[in-house]
């Protein structure tokens with residue numbers, strides 16, 4: 001089984017978490033693209049989606065799924081948020097933002113009642129940090145934030161040529177061995193000029209659907 005088949009497998013498995021007649025929170029990335037394709041097959045059974053990126057919104061609309069403004073959606077109206085991850089640990093903390101959509105992903109996840117993480121087995125790790133941690137930064141704060149990230153033990157690298165959907169830049173932080181994800185998430189968010197960082201630990205996934213050659217494994 002190749003990686004795309006594993007991604008498709010978890011995308012299909014995520015559909016059973018989508019209740020009838022609901023608004024679905026939709027993440028971003030290649031795994032989520034498979035999920036959007038699956039969602040299109042049951043589009044008559046849902047009210048629509050709230051989306052975490054322009055790219056996902058475009059794909060949803062192309063497939064005939066209504067994309068709603070998050071501000072028009074009530075707090076109990078999004079039972080599930082389905083998204084991928086760049087790394088996920090055994091406590092279901094995640095690194096996200098490889099696709100630069102981390103801030104909107106965190107916002108939609110905050111509104112949803114359940115976070116369903118869909119990932120292939122290569123993303124499942126004991127200690128996070130091999131994947132460089134993305135940090136979304138207000139452009140004029142780039143150098144300041146980079147210096148503060150060095151003080152926290154990381155090596156930030158400007159993701160050149162990338163502007164987020166919010167008009168900001170991304171610093172990818174290399175060299176971290178993330179032993180305390182909740183604490184590090186908070187510390188980085190406190191740096192002035194940081195919009196948010198790609199650690200999803202304070203709000204971790206509720207369910208992980210992991211695609212393996214032996215089938216989909218479910219962790220909670």
Ligand code: 5RP
Pocket residue numbers: 027028029030031032083084085086095096097098099100101102105
């Ligand atoms: C985008 C993300 C994605 O969920 C993450 O990068 C995983 O992507 P993929 O499914 O393509 O491996 O956080 O900002």
